[in-house]
Amino acid sequence: MLSFVFPAAGQPPDAASIDWRPRAELPPEQQARLPLFCRGGYVSPEVGGEATITGEGGPVNASALSARYEMDTRLLLEGDVRLTQAGTTLTGDSAVYDQASGQVDIAGPMTSRSPGMLLTGDQALYDANSGYFSIEDATFLFHQSEMRGQASFISRPEDQIIHVEGGYLTTCAPDRNDWSLVASDIRLNRAEGYGTAKHVRLQVKDVPVFYWPWASFPIDDRRKTGFLYPTFGTSNTGRGMYLSTPYYLNLAPHYDATLTPQYMHGRGLFSEVEGRYLSPFGESVLQVGYIDDDEEYRKEFPGEDGERWGLDFQSQANFGGGWTGYADYSAVSDNDYLSDLSQTLDISNATQLLRRGGVRYQDDWQMFEAYVAGYQVLTDRNIDPYSQLPEVVYGATVPAGIFELGLESQYTRFDRDNEDLTGLNRAVGQRTRVIPELALPLRTIWGYTRPSVSLDQTWYNLEDYELGDPDFERTVPVVEWDSGIYLDRTTTLFGSDYNQSLEPRLYYVYSDAEEDQDYIPNFDAGLRSFRFDNLFQPNRFVGGDRVGDTNQVTVALTSRFNSLANGAETARFSLGQVFYYEDRDVTLNGRGGGTQSESSYAGEAVLRPLDTLDIRVSGLWDHREHVTEEGRSVLAYHSPDYRYLVSLGHTYSRGTTPDNRFEQMDIGGIVPVTDNISLIGRWVFDSQLDNTVGTLAGLEYNNCCWSFQLVQQRYQTDGEDVEHRVVFQVRFKGLGGSGGTESTLSDAFYGYEQRERQLFGVRP
CATH class of the missing domain: 2.60.450.10 (Lipopolysaccharide (LPS) transport protein A like domain)
Known part of the structure; x- marks a missing residue:
């Protein structure tokens, strides 16, 4: 019909x-x-x-x-x-x-x-x-x-x-x-x-x-599978002019590869390959770069053959039942490889390359981890860091009636090339550390108290140790008492309803450590940075080779504002101070001791008045001299559609002398001037050098079928050299793009990766 x-x-x-x-x-x-x-x-x-x-x-x-x-x-x-x-x-x-x-x-x-x-x-x-x-x-x-x-x-x-x-x-x-x-x-x-x-x-x-x-x-x-768009660019250091033609191989649903042959002016033909493999347990990524005869390198280092290479392997695995595994291995042929050649390796700014692999187990009450780790150092330092061959860590917390039993334990064998070293730097060997703890945790809806006693017991079995018996131990009893109260009320600010909390906290710690620990080699110790989060740590040192002597109490107060409409934390203010009842005598390289009876004030403030605005301020204030010792302030804003990205930052450290004072200010943003055109800019100024140490300027054009970014970057390296380069990107919707501004802009702007996903549906 x-x-x-x-x-x-x-x-x-x-x-x-x-x-x-x-x-x-x-x-x-x-x-x-x-x-x-x-x-x-x-x-x-x-x-x-x-x-x-x-x-x-x-x-x-x-x-x-x-x-x-x-x-x-x-x-x-x-x-x-x-x-x-x-x-x-x-x-x-x-x-x-x-x-x-x-x-x-x-x-x-x-x-x-x-x-x-x-x-x-x-x-x-x-x-x-x-x-x-x-x-x-x-x-x-x-x-x-x-x-x-x-x-x-x-x-x-x-x-x-x-x-x-x-x-x-x-x-x-x-x-x-x-x-x-x-x-x-x-x-x-x-x-x-x-x-x-x-x-x-x-x-x-x-x-x-x-x-x-x-x-x-x-x-x-x-x-x-197919050719990706070519990439080309220039820099006044390292690479010069370059042109690459990547080729993508979609080998199977669970593995692929990208081959990137490229010509570099003055160096020759350089090739990189990236392979990705997805197994039922996790993902592995291998990146390799190779050049047979680097002409510029032979000119700079007569006698070298010009053959150069680099690789980076990373793997994550989940075996189930709480077991995971990981591997991270990087290596290069020479110290200048990364700055001269690498474009795809995720290690381009490193001064030492980590090699680490291990397994980890974790459930509700215990954790176990075993790994080996080492480093390739890319600087001309006299002493290399120690390798851990291996390190085994076990920790557990179990209830025992009204008490709580805890255990932290660690075994490590430290090793390195010590042929040309002397004194404590020459020592290698084994360290075993066990910290059992007995605690009485008491909690109610309005507060908590947790007194505890622990014993930090460490054994050393050393080789090439020149200060006496290479087998010795250190025992340090530690007493802690952590208490806090939670008070809250409802309040109204700027027409919105909030739940405001008031959380005073009192933390006492006593450590009866021996005053002189300079006879112990420093395998992995460091001085913990002094900031609000670290006011509640029993040891002012990190690592296992120094345990600080202390008799101190921390007094702190935190107030939070949570929206009653959605429960989100809109603001948090914290302030704390440490009061010392005895001098601190244990030091590490002359640092960490002290005779003052009270610390500087450590505080932080986090405000999120809008879903798109974050303001964070932290710092140390010396009330005795009425000066700021350290400070960090960050304001980050993005519009709901991420077309606007704006950030303001200030970092300050007073230092111990005027020569090591540090102060930098930075301002950056991606701001649309029309529906299609946005301006890109960032400026970093160092007050101590009285000089601009970094700038980034460019523009971005977008319409619904293509986009273009052109960015000029200039920054000061560790010395007085200034590197400048021009990078760009053209993206054709549905076909990909050429150029490479993503890494430059994602490092410079907080929220840039979210912006790329929001506007273009891509991941940098």
Whole structure:
């Protein structure tokens, strides 16, 4: 049975224009996802019809203004023809259906619509048995990827395969081709999510800028083997001019690789490879770089052969049952490799490379970890750090009636090359440390108290020790009493309701450590930084080779403001001070001792008046001299859509002398000046040097089909040298991009990675 509808007047527009809607006409949920610099989007209507003809491919739905049967041969349809079969709908001015062959010839301006795809053209040939169709002078649109284009001829030789001859494609909005890929032959595989093309030109505003004899590219979010866009840039140090052409290998669903051959001016051909492997237990990543003959390196270091390499391996595994494993191993051929060559290794700013691997177990009451660790040092220091070969750590906390039993234990063998060392620096060997604890934890809804007694017992079994018996021990009893009260009330500030807490805390610690511990080698000890979080630690040293003598009490107060509407913490203020009842005699390299009876005030404030604004202030204030010893202030703001990123920072350390005083100020931001253009800038000023030590300036252009970033960076290295470089990035929506501003900008701006995901749906 045929149904008849009135014909549409005039010639239909191209495929993209049919389903394009301005921003104001899109569904509300689609508008909310659309960045401000996008003018609109595509809407795909449902496909439907009535069954009137039967072919081998399934029922064919047909409608027209008039129809005429030629008995057992043909069906002729005239006026607003509509044919639907297996989710595909074709429309035209007229159609002839051959019953014997199942072939349908459609004339006049026609369209073909299937889920996620729309095609238009002058005329079409459709096979109702196989689903094959061909369209002349065609246009096309894929809704999911927002990819559109036109061609002299389009065909569908099989399901999910589209063949485009003499055409182009782009993801730009209708009526503007800011960029396009033009090719003599394009094959789109919708089932696999990729396309291939022959004799491809990348055109910007109809101007050819790049040519490939053959190219493969994604048409959705799935990974695909093929060339990535080339990267090139320049720097006044290390690399100079460089050009790279990455090639991505999608080897299997659980592993892939990226090969990056690149030419560096003055150095030669340098290649990097990154491999990623995903197992049922976790993920592993291996990165390797190699150059056979670095010409610039041979000139700088006569006698060297110029062969250079670097690698970085990282792995994380979850074995289940509380067991995990990890490995992190980095190595380079020479100290200058990272600054001269590396572009993909995640270790480019390191001065020493960690090699560490181990296993870890944790449940509700105990923890176990065993690992080995070592380092490759990239500076000309005389003494290398110790390796741990191995280190084994075990800790547990168990209830025992009203008491709580705790245990911390550690065994480590420390080793390093000590052939040219003397004194305590020459010592290597084993250290075993056990700290049992007995505590009485008492808690109520309004507060808690926890007195405890522990015994810090350490045994040393050393080699190459020159100060006496290499086997000795140290025993330090420690008494702690930690107490706190929780008080709260409801209050109203600036028209909003809050729960305000008042949390006084009293922490006492007594450690009967021997005053002189300078006979003990320093394998891993350091002085703990003095800040609010560390006011409640029993030992002012980190590591296991120094235990501080102390008799002190910490008095602190914290107040929090939590919104009654959503429970979020809007503000937190904390202030504390330590009172010493005895002098501190144990030192490490002359630091850590003291005779004053009270410490400076340590405080911090965290405010989040808006979901998009964070303000953090911390510092130390010496009330005796009325001076600030240390301070750090940070203000970070981002707009809800992350187009605005603004940060202000100030860091200050008074130091012990004017020569080691440190003070820096920085301000940075990414600020849009129009819907499409944003300015990028950051400035770092060192007050002690009375000099700018870093600047970053650039601009960003965005529209819905491409973006461009150009950034000039200048910064002072550890010496007085100044490095400057120009980096850029061009991103074509749906095809990726070239250049590399991500690492530079993500290091400079808090929230940059969230901004990339929000605006572009990508992860830097």
